[in-house]
Amino acid sequence: MSEVNINEDLVKERKKCTFDVEELIHLVDGGKHNTLERKKVEQYVLSIKELKDDVPEEYLSHKERYENSVRKGSILFMVLMKGILERKRNKDEGISYNYKIINGVVKDVTPFMLHFGMFLPTLASQASPEQQREWLKKGSQMIGTYAQTELGHGTFLRGLETTATYDADTEEFIIHSPNLTSYKWWPGGLAQTVNHCIVMAQLYIKGKNHGIHPFLVQIRDIETHMPLPGIKVGDIGPKLGFQTANNGFLGFDNYRIPRMNMLMKNSQVLKDGTYVKAKNDKLTYGTMVFVRVTIVADVAYELARAATIAVRYAAVRHQSKPKPNEPEPQILDYLTQQHKLFIAVSTSHAFRIVGRWLWSTYTKPEPQILDYVTQQHKLFIAVSTSHAFRIVGRWLWSTYTKVVADIRHGNMDHLPELHALACCLKAVCSKDASVCVEQCRFACGGHGYMQSSNLPIIYGIVTATVTYEGEHTVMLLQTARYLVKAYKQASEGKSLTPTVAYMAKYLKNGSHCWQNTPEGIIGGFQAVAAGKTKEACESLFRHAHARAVLCEMFWKEIQRISSTVSPSLAIVLEQLAELYLKYWALEKRGDMLMYSNITKEDISSLQRRYVELLALIRPNAVGIVDAFDIRDEILCSTLGAYDGRVYERLMEEAMKSPLNKEPVNQSFHKYIKPLLIQAKL
Ligand SMILES: CCC/C=C/C(=O)SCCNC(=O)CCNC(=O)[C@H](O)C(C)(C)COP(=O)([O-])OP(=O)([O-])OC[C@H]1O[C@@H](n2cnc3c(N)ncnc32)[C@H](O)[C@@H]1OP(=O)([O-])[O-]
Ligand SMILES: Cc1cc2nc3c(=O)[nH]c(=O)nc-3n(C[C@H](O)[C@H](O)[C@H](O)COP(=O)(O)OP(=O)(O)OC[C@H]3O[C@@H](n4cnc5c(N)ncnc54)[C@H](O)[C@@H]3O)c2cc1C
Numbered sequence: 304m305s306e307v308n309i310n311e312d313l314v315k316e317r318k319k320c321t322f323d324v325e326e327l328i329h330l331v332d333g334g335k336h337n338t339l340e341r342k343k344v345e346q347y348v349l350s351i352k353e354l355k356d357d358v359p360e361e362y363l364s365h366k367e368r369y370e371n372s373v374r375k376g377s378i379l380f381m382v383l384m385k386g387i388l389e390r391k392r393n394k395d396e397g398i399s400y401n402y403k404i405i406n407g408v409v410k411d412v413t414p415f416m417l418h419f420g421m422f423l424p425t426l427a428s429q430a431s432p433e434q435q436r437e438w439l440k441k442g443s444q445m446i447g448t449y450a451q452t453e454l455g456h457g458t459f460l461r462g463l464e465t466t467a468t469y470d471a472d473t474e475e476f477i478i479h480s481p482n483l484t485s486y487k488w489w490p491g492g493l494a495q496t497v498n499h500c501i502v503m504a505q506l507y508i509k510g511k512n513h514g515i516h517p518f519l520v521q522i523r524d525i526e527t528h529m530p531l532p533g534i535k536v537g538d539i540g541p542k543l544g545f546q547t548a549n550n551g552f553l554g555f556d557n558y559r560i561p562r563m564n565m566l567m568k569n570s571q572v573l574k575d576g577t578y579v580k581a582k583n584d585k586l587t588y589g590t591m592v593f594v595r596v597t598i599v600a601d602v603a604y605e606l607a608r609a610a611t612i613a614v615r616y617a618a619v620r621h622q623s624k625p626k627p628n629e630p631e632p633q634i635l636d637y638l639t640q641q642h643k644l645f646i647a648v649s650t651s652h653a654f655r656i657v658g659r660w661l662w663s664t665y666t667k668p669e670p671q672i673l674d675y676v677t678q679q680h681k682l683f684i685a686v687s688t689s690h691a692f693r694i695v696g697r698w699l700w701s702t703y704t705k706v707v708a709d710i711r712h713g714n715m716d717h718l719p720e721l722h723a724l725a726c727c728l729k730a731v732c733s734k735d736a737s738v739c740v741e742q743c744r745f746a747c748g749g750h751g752y753m754q755s756s757n758l759p760i761i762y763g764i765v766t767a768t769v770t771y772e773g774e775h776t777v778m779l780l781q782t783a784r785y786l787v788k789a790y791k792q793a794s795e796g797k798s799l800t801p802t803v804a805y806m807a808k809y810l811k812n813g814s815h816c817w818q819n820t821p822e823g824i825i826g827g828f829q830a831v832a833a834g835k836t837k838e839a840c841e842s843l844f845r846h847a848h849a850r851a852v853l854c855e856m857f858w859k860e861i862q863r864i865s866s867t868v869s870p871s872l873a874i875v876l877e878q879l880a881e882l883y884l885k886y887w888a889l890e891k892r893g894d895m896l897m898y899s900n901i902t903k904e905d906i907s908s909l910q911r912r913y914v915e916l917l918a919l920i921r922p923n924a925v926g927i928v929d930a931f932d933i934r935d936e937i938l939c940s941t942l943g944a945y946d947g948r949v950y951e952r953l954m955e956e957a958m959k960s961p962l963n964k965e966p967v968n969q970s971f972h973k974y975i976k977p978l979l980i981q982a983k984l
Contacts, residue, residue: 310947312671313925316618320926322871327930330868331693338932348404349936353378359959360410361754365541369414372547373496376413379405383419403604407937410760414549415446417491420597422447425501425590428707429517429566444525447499448490449590450553455484458777460503460588463515465555467504467565471576474562478504478520480554486535489771493551494538498523500553501566503587508576514584517566522553533558544763583715585722592722594772595729596703600696602736605765606689607931609758612943613743614673614682614928616750619947621669672746673924679917681746684886685739686920686927687879691857692732694864698856699728720800723785727849730778733768740765747942750949755956757940779849783836786848790836802852809833815899819908821881824888825855827899831891834898847894854884875927878919885913 317324332338348354354375360368405413422445426438438445456462464485467476480486487493493500502520506513522534530536535554542550565572569581581587672678706721744751744758751758769775786806789799793806808829809815815830817823832847861880865873888895889909895901920927935944941952962968 308946308948310619310949312618313615313945313947316922316925317929319922321923322875322926323869324926324930326869326872327875327927328932330864330872331690331930331932333697344404345407345934345937348379348382349407349934351378351382354408358961359755359956360547362959362961365546368411368547369495369538369549372409372411373414373549375408376415379408379413380415403937406608406939407934409547410757410939412491412545412548412764414492414496414547416548417448417493418446418497420491421449421590421594422497422499422501424593425449425517425566426519428589428593429568429587430519431567431571434519434563434567438519445499446492446497447501447519448492448497448551450487450490450493450500450520451503452487452489453484454486454488454552457489458774460515463503463505465502465504466507467502467516467518468507469509469562469572469576470559471574473559474574475559476518476562476565478502478518478555478558478560480556485554487551487553488539489550490553491545491548491550493536493553494549495551496549498525498528501590502553502555506565506572506578508572508578511578513570513578513580514587516570516587518560519564519566520555520558520560531558543766544760545767546763582713583718585718586710591772592725593703595725595778596699597696598729598768598772599692599699599732602732602765602768603689603692603696605761606685606692606736606739607928608933608938608943609740609743609761609765610682610685610689611928611931611933612756612758612938612940613746613751614686614924615944615947616747616756616942616949617673617678617682618671618925619949620672620748622672622748623669673921676914676917678746679921679924681742683879683882683917683920683924685743686924687883687886688735688739689931690876690879691853691883692736694860695728695853695856696732698860699724717800719785720802723782724802724852726773726778727782728852729768729773730775730782731849731853733765734775737762737766737769750942750953753941753953753956755941755953757938757943760939782848786832786836790833803848805829805851806833806836809837817895817899817901817905819905819912821854821858821884824884825851825858827888827895827901828854828891830898831894835894850887850891854887857883875920875923878916879927882913882916882920885909885916889913 329335329338332341356371360371363371405416423439426435426447430438451460451463453463453465455464464481465487466479466481468479469476487500487502490500498521500520500522502518503515504518506516521531522536523530533556535552535556537552539550539552562572562574569586570584571579573579673682702724703721706717709715709717740758740762744756744762747756747758750756754760773781786803789803789806793799793803793810799807805826810833814834815826817827828847828851832851835847858880861876865876868876889906892901892906892909929945938944941956942949944952957963
């Protein structure tokens with residue numbers, strides 16, 4: 304884009320940047336090769352004419368919005384299928400879904416999200432090899448979702464009520480919803496989009512309950528898409544966000560499926576009804592662990608979008624001037640009056656001089672809002688949090704793949720630790736990301752409240768992650784359970800898994816010896832986690848372990864990465880990581896006071912360094928968000944576009960309102976005019 308069309312503040316900001324933005328882009332993408340591939344994918348998908356909307360999604364009705372997202376989602380689906388095939392021929396080519404390109408196609412959420420996000424992964428991980436060969440073959444007509452949650456139960460999986468009863472005579476399962484609360488409720492794409500589901504149901508054989516198991520169930524005819532007899536399916540209606548996800552409900556009336564439609568990789572039901580138990584019954588929950596792991600990186604990306612919008616806007620937006628001075632005082636003759644007079648005269652001089660200074664400040668151009676320390680406090684933590692989650696998300700993903708490989712070889716030893724990690728990181732990252740996105744919205748003032756800023760939609764997407772795939776508190780409680788066990792092992796002198804090894808150190812050392820260094824802060828969080836575990840084994844303690852893991856992994860990884868990049872970029876990365884640690888040490892200073900020997904002076908010094916870091920990051924703020932390298936079509940924001948034409952875009956978008964198509968709306972003649980006539984009488 305030529306600089307002529309770019310807002311001059313942004314041009315200046317980009318000139319100030321002290322590091323190579325391109326280098327950071329490659330780092331964020333995980334290498335130059337990935338950047339090139341991403342850009343190729345974006346270029347390909349975003350130039351498909353049919354994916355452009357004439358009318359912004361927000362002006363469509365619930366039904367129209369759904370139909371439009373299916374239309375566009377189907378185009379993307381086809382591109383993806385083509386991409387996978389091409390990729391097989393040439394690994395450097397092809398279309399990947401990984402690149403969040405979807406945000407540039409459907410502003411909200413596509414109804415096919417669950418097909419790729421849970422349906423296919425469940426078949427890939429829980430179906431037997433023969434079933435996989437059958438179901439994942441080329442030309443499969445299945446579009447699916449993951450139907451687990453019911454009207455009555457989401458968290459408490461053992462309480463699910465849908466039943467799958469084995470009939471050995473016909474070698475079939477009978478899937479049934481015994482009452483209203485057993486209806487499936489929430490699955491994405493379920494309402495009108497999918498023709499198949501993974502249904503989680505209580506398995507009954509000869510009257511005995513074997514707990515919940517996954518079943519592949521066809522719910523609609525492939526040709527006509529009509530619901531099959533015995534199936535009741537529909538849309539659950541509008542929500543806070545996820546308007547185009549097509550979340551649905553589903554009930555079964557003694558609906559029969561073949562025996563081989565139970566996913567049989569882990570447990571099996573033989574023809575005669577013999578039940579073969581899985582090595583570990585929690586393997587049935589495998590898809591949830593997978594999605595929890597991916598949520599960390601997902602919210603990092605959404606946060607990158609929100610931070611890009613809010614930081615660019617803060618560089619373009621100017622606001623507020625100090626007020627000018629007041630008039631001079633009177634002179635009187637009496638001593639007492641002189642007493643008053645002289646002070647008044649000197650005050651007058653003081654005021655004049657200060658007044659001049661004030662006037663010169665007043666006539667200076669309004670500052671960019673990004674220059675306010677309070678604004679930097681709101682925004683820079685969002686930027687550094689996005690980096691933290693991306694980096695920790697990559698580490699979690701590699702931990703996940705190692706544990707899954709172990710499980711494939713029959714070794715389940717690390718599953719509990721992975722489960723505990725996935726739960727607490729999912730919980731903390733989803734909640735922090737929602738808070739940061741909302742903070743970015745606040746930081747954009749009134750314009751952040753506009754749908755056209757895209758911040759409300761991003762918030763809708765991110766805040767849903769707090770609830771789905773395991774509700775926030777419930778996830779923390781799962782980790783708490785694991786920590787309590789770890790603490791008990793530590794107190795018995797037994798060895799501990801790596802992520803909780805600090806428990807032993809805390810038991811040995813008692814309170815943490817505070818240092819204002821990154822390592823000192825990480826130790827502080829570990830002491831808080833260990834101390835709270837000790838104090839309240841069975842009661843609610845919340846984020847401490849996840850925060851310790853986040854701080855430690857972010858800092859260690861940044862240290863490692865810094866040695867591989869240019870010195871100018873290393874400085875910026877370390878500033879961002881240090882800001883993250885200092886921010887949380889200050890936020891949690893109460894906990895630190897309880898569980899370490901931190902002093903008031905340490906806290907003041909942390910505070911001073913935090914403000915110093917804001918100032919150090921400030922000149923690079925626009926460059927840092929530019930390095931997220933999110934195209935305008937994917938940001939979808941009037942406030943955050945690369946060129947900074949904020950006000951023009953706000954007006955252009957407002958002009959798309961159907962209400963602006965006519966000078967007088969018909970409601971005037973129908974309602975307001977009769978009202979005015981009545982008022983006259
Ligand atoms: C785009 C949007 C897509 C959204 C999709 C969705 O939302 S889909 C819907 C998403 N829905 C949800 O996310 C629902 C959330 N609810 C749940 O995940 C579970 O019901 C629960 C974990 C809350 C409790 O389960 P429970 O009552 O059966 O278990 P318990 O508490 O009695 O613990 C028993 C033992 O099992 C262990 N263990 C548990 N889970 C796992 C695991 N995954 N792996 C390994 N281990 C696990 C646990 O640590 C404990 O070990 P211990 O101490 O005995 O050695
Ligand atoms: C946008 C969105 C998309 C979704 N997509 C799908 C999907 O595709 N497929 C699917 O199957 N499901 C889906 N879900 C459902 C989702 O997984 C559940 O909503 C989630 O697991 C929480 O369960 P719940 O709604 O039953 O909440 P509840 O468990 O009823 O939670 C309500 C409150 O009770 C508290 N609580 C519950 N149990 C405990 C406990 N043991 N201890 C302490 N407090 C507790 C919680 O902390 C919470 O404050 C989706 C949900 C949303 C919002």
